[in-house]
Amino acid sequence: MIIEIAILSVKAGEGPAFERDFTEASRYISQSEGYVSHQLQRCLETKNRYILLVNWSSVEAHMVVFRNSKVFLEWKRLLHHYYDQPAIVEHYSKVYEGTGDRSNQ
Amino acid sequence: MIIEIAILSVKAGEGPAFERDFTEASRYISQSEGYVSHQLQRCLETKNRYILLVNWSSVEAHMVVFRNSKVFLEWKRLLHHYYDQPAIVEHYSKVYEGTGDRSNQ
Numbered sequence: 001m002i003i004e005i006a007i008l009s010v011k012a013g014e015g016p017a018f019e020r021d022f023t024e025a026s027r028y029i030s031q032s033e034g035y036v037s038h039q040l041q042r043c044l045e046t047k048n049r050y051i052l053l054v055n056w057s058s059v060e061a062h063m064v065v066f067r068n069s070k071v072f073l074e075w076k077r078l079l080h081h082y083y084d085q086p087a088i089v090e091h092y093s094k095v096y097e098g099t100g101d102r103s104n105q
Numbered sequence: 106m107i108i109e110i111a112i113l114s115v116k117a118g119e120g121p122a123f124e125r126d127f128t129e130a131s132r133y134i135s136q137s138e139g140y141v142s143h144q145l146q147r148c149l150e151t152k153n154r155y156i157l158l159v160n161w162s163s164v165e166a167h168m169v170v171f172r173n174s175k176v177f178l179e180w181k182r183l184l185h186h187y188y189d190q191p192a193i194v195e196h197y198s199k200v201y202e203g204t205g206d207r208s209n210q
Contacts, residue, residue, distance in 0.1 A: 002149065003146055005146070005156060019200050019201070022200070022201055023201060026201060026203045029203075030203050030205045035205055036205060037202075037203060037204045037205055038201075038202070038203050039199060039201065039202045039203075040199070040200040040201040040202075041108060041110070041197035041198065041199055041200065042197060042198055042199075042200050043195050043196070043197050044107065044164065044195070044196045044197060044198060045195050045196065046195065049195075050197075050200070051110060051197055059149065090148050090149070090150050090151065090154075091148070091149045091150065092146035092147060092148050092149060092155075092156055093146065093147055093149060094144060094145070094146055094147075095124050095127070095145040095146065095147050095155070096124070096127055096128060096131060096143075096144065096145040097142075097143070097144045097145075098131045098134075098135050098142060098143050098144075099142045100135045100140055100141060100142055
């Protein structure tokens with residue numbers, strides 16, 4: 001599994017509408033083969049900045065399967081007009097995960 | 106709960122040592138009051154880039170409690186010398202989370 005991390009810049013004043021349409025768009029991305037889960041996070045320090053985190057089975061599931069799918073057209077139609085600059089998209093693989101289990105301390 | 110997202114740039118060639126020491130440093134951050142969980146992710150496209158994701162009970166748990174704690178001194182001692190530029194740190198609050206449950210489709 002890999003994670004897509006996309007930094008999104010939304011046009012001033014359009015945050016609430018973007019968030020509303022994101023909920024609808026989520027129905028589409030979650031239908032894509034290889035999709036695992038996703039989150040949308042709103043930045044507390046930088047107005048209109050969001051981060052999208054998507055877990056995919058592989059980079060190809062995102063870049064090939066999803067990007068060439070019919071559901072991606074719906075995703076784009078609903079969301080891309082909110083961005084005032086292209087999303088910065090990268091993929092990451094997990095090195096470490098800790099859950100704060102203190103049972104051994 | 107909020108999430109800290111930090112973009113880290115590690116000196117060329119020091120990734121494996123950084124990852125090893127990150128495991129040790131994780132013992133310290135997880136002891137801090139208000140810590141919930143964390144992940145380290147390695148970028149697939151940009152060499153030596155990592156993203157640290159930390160769930161905290163609040164921004165204060167990170168910026169006040171952790172940053173002024175003894176365990177932060179250990180965290181810094183183990184990790185900060187690996188960075189070739191200051192970490193870019195921001196906090197986010199969750200807008201949406203989807204897990205791909207298709208039971209309604």
